[in-house]
Amino acid sequence: MKEKGMRKEKSTPLSSPLEGSEAFQITQLRRELETTGEHLQSVIKEREVANKKLSAANEELQNINREFKRAKEDLQSANERLASANEKLRNRNSELTQIFNTAADGMRVIDKDFIVLRINKTLLNMAGLTSTEEVVGKKCYEAFPGSLCHTPNCPLTRILNGEERVETDVEKKPKDGRTIPCIVTATPFMGSGGELIGIVEDFKDISERKKAEKDLAQRAQELAQQAEDLDRSNRDLQQFAYVASHDLQEPLRMVASYVQLLARRYKGKLDADADDFIAYAVDGASRMQTMINDLLSYSRVGTHGREFEPTDCNAVFDLATANLQAAIIESEAVITHDDPLPTVMADGSQLVQLFQNLIGNAIKFRSQERPVIHISAELMENVRENVRENARESTWMFSVRDNGISIDPEYAERIFIIFQRLHSKAEYPGTGIGLAICKRIVERHGGRIWVKSVESVESVESVESKQRKGAIFYFTIPKSAP
Amino acid sequence: MNLSALPRPIEILLVEDNPGDVRLTIEVFKEARMQNNLHVAMDGVEALAFLRREGKYAQAPRPDLILLDLNLPKKDGREVLAEIKNDESLKRIPVVALTTSRSEEDILKTYNLHVNCYIIKPVDFEQFMGVIKGIEGFWLTIVKLPDSRT
Numbered sequence: 001m002k003e004k005g006m007r008k009e010k011s012t013p014l015s016s017p018l019e020g021s022e023a024f025q026i027t028q029l030r031r032e033l034e035t036t037g038e039h040l041q042s043v044i045k046e047r048e049v050a051n052k053k054l055s056a057a058n059e060e061l062q063n064i065n066r067e068f069k070r071a072k073e074d075l076q077s078a079n080e081r082l083a084s085a086n087e088k089l090r091n092r093n094s095e096l097t098q099i100f101n102t103a104a105d106g107m108r109v110i111d112k113d114f115i116v117l118r119i120n121k122t123l124l125n126m127a128g129l130t131s132t133e134e135v136v137g138k139k140c141y142e143a144f145p146g147s148l149c150h151t152p153n154c155p156l157t158r159i160l161n162g163e164e165r166v167e168t169d170v171e172k173k174p175k176d177g178r179t180i181p182c183i184v185t186a187t188p189f190m191g192s193g194g195e196l197i198g199i200v201e202d203f204k205d206i207s208e209r210k211k212a213e214k215d216l217a218q219r220a221q222e223l224a225q226q227a228e229d230l231d232r233s234n235r236d237l238q239q240f241a242y243v244a245s246h247d248l249q250e251p252l253r254m255v256a257s258y259v260q261l262l263a264r265r266y267k268g269k270l271d272a273d274a275d276d277f278i279a280y281a282v283d284g285a286s287r288m289q290t291m292i293n294d295l296l297s298y299s300r301v302g303t304h305g306r307e308f309e310p311t312d313c314n315a316v317f318d319l320a321t322a323n324l325q326a327a328i329i330e331s332e333a334v335i336t337h338d339d340p341l342p343t344v345m346a347d348g349s350q351l352v353q354l355f356q357n358l359i360g361n362a363i364k365f366r367s368q369e370r371p372v373i374h375i376s377a378e379l380m381e382n383v384r385e386n387v388r389e390n391a392r393e394s395t396w397m398f399s400v401r402d403n404g405i406s407i408d409p410e411y412a413e414r415i416f417i418i419f420q421r422l423h424s425k426a427e428y429p430g431t432g433i434g435l436a437i438c439k440r441i442v443e444r445h446g447g448r449i450w451v452k453s454v455e456s457v458e459s460v461e462s463v464e465s466k467q468r469k470g471a472i473f474y475f476t477i478p479k480s481a482p
Numbered sequence: 483m484n485l486s487a488l489p490r491p492i493e494i495l496l497v498e499d500n501p502g503d504v505r506l507t508i509e510v511f512k513e514a515r516m517q518n519n520l521h522v523a524m525d526g527v528e529a530l531a532f533l534r535r536e537g538k539y540a541q542a543p544r545p546d547l548i549l550l551d552l553n554l555p556k557k558d559g560r561e562v563l564a565e566i567k568n569d570e571s572l573k574r575i576p577v578v579a580l581t582t583s584r585s586e587e588d589i590l591k592t593y594n595l596h597v598n599c600y601i602i603k604p605v606d607f608e609q610f611m612g613v614i615k616g617i618e619g620f621w622l623t624i625v626k627l628p629d630s631r632t
Contacts, residue, residue, distance in 0.1 A: 254502040254503075256606070
C-alpha cells in the first residue's frame, strides 16, 4: 500500500456497477487503510510527542546531573575550606590556650552563677590543684576561695552590679591552708551576642612584693632610728664642743690675765730668762684663747645657725669687704665680682662669714704682687653637687679667685680640717679655723667646697687665664633651701 | 681747812666670787687715777650685810659704786640687785653689772631690775684692764655721783 501522501481519493458514491462489490470492498479497504493510516499517524504523532517528551526529560535530567555535579564540587570545596578553617581554628585555639596557660598571672573565667568556666595553669598551680576537672564546672568559692568570697566586694558581685572593672586586693586561700596575697582584676566576659556571661579574673601574686615592702619598711625604720641616733650624737657633740669651749674660757682667762699682769709688772725687773719665759707663756695663753674662741665660732655655725631666707649676695659681698677694710687698704687689694651676684636661700650672717673668710684668706696669703681677687657665680642645672638631695637640683657655683700663693694639690683636702695649717704662724698668722668654718657653713647650706690651684700659664686659649699663680676656691649653694 | 672739802677716796664695793677675778680687779684699780678703796664681798649675803652695815660690817662705809657679778653663790647677783634697787637707802648707788654672761635674756632681765649698766667681762686681759679703766674714767671721773654720806 502506498504510505506516503496518500491522497484521499474523492469517493464517488455510485461509480460503476461492476465495481460494485469489488469497489465496495476496495472502498472498504480504502476506508480501513485510511483509518489505519490515520490511526498510525496518530500513533506516530503520539510517539513523536512521547519522544519529544523523553528528549526533554532527558535534557532536564542531564541539566540536573550537571547541576548536581557542580553542587557536589561546591560542597567539596566548601568542605575543604571548612576543614582548613577548622584546622586554623584548632591551631588558634591551641595558641590561645598556650598563651592563656603560660600567662604569669593566674586567670579564670566564671559565669554569673559563680561556676568556673575556664582556669589557666598558673591559677591551678596557685590553688595547689593539678587538673582543670577539679575546678571547671564547680563553684569558684568552693574550688579556690579567697577573702572576698560572699562579701559585697566580691568582683563578680560588683561587676553584676554595674561596675565596669574591678581592681582590688584579695587573699586567696588554697587548700593547703596558706594565704596568698594577690591583686585581682576582673572584667566583664561577653558572649558573641554582646550579652554578659560572667567575668574574667586576673590574679597577680604579690607575696614577693609584700615581702619586699615589709623589708623596705623595716629598713626604713632602721635608717630612721640610725638617723635619730646620729642626730642625737651630733647634738651631744655640738653641745660638748660649745660647753667645753665656753667653760674653758674662765680658767684660760685666769692664766692669760695673770701672765699678762706678770709681764706688765715685772718685765725688765727679773732677769732676761724670766722675760723670755713670761713671753712664751703669754704667747701660748693668748694663742689658746684664740683657738678656743675659734672653736666656739666653729661650733656656733650649728648652734647659732638661723633659718634660711632670700639673701642678696651683692649685699653680702659689700658687708664682708667692709669688715675687711683695714686689710684691703693695707694690701691695696683689688676685689671685684660678677655683676650682679645672685640671690640665694641662705643664713645671711653665715654667708658674710663665708665670704669674709675666703676674701680675707685671699688677701692674707698673697704673693709679691698686689692681691687681685674676683668672685663669680654660675648657675649649674641638674648637677649632683648638692650633697643633701639626690633630686635633680639647680645649684649656684661660686668661685673666689686670687693671685696669691697657690696650694699644693696634695693638701687640697687637709686645709679644710680644723686647725690644719700649711705654714708656720711666723709666716702667716691665724689658727687654721677659717676654712673649717667655711666648710661647715657651706655644708649646712647643702653645698660643697673645694680648691683648685692655678699653676701657670699664659694660656693661648683663654683670655681669662692671663692670671698667673694663685688659687680658686669653689663652693656651691643649691638654688632652693635643702 | 674744811676736811669735808678734801677729795676723799672713792669707796667701791666689788661683789665677785672668783678670787682670781677679785685679785685682777684689785691690781688694776691700784693703777687708777682716782684714789679708791676697793671692798670685796665674795657672795650675795656678804654683799648685803656690807651694804646694810650688819654684824662685822657695822663700820662699813657706804660705797659710791657697786661692781656686781651676776653669778654668785648663796644669793644670786640678780637677787642682790633687786634688793638694792628696792631699798630706799641703797637704790641711788650706781650698780655696774660686770659679768661673763652674754645671754640676751640675762641682759634684758638685769636692765629690767634697773641696773645702771651691764658690762660683759672681756676674755682678754688687756681689754679687761681697758674696761676697768673705762669704768673708772666714766663713773668715777665724768659722772657726778650722789652724796653717799647719808
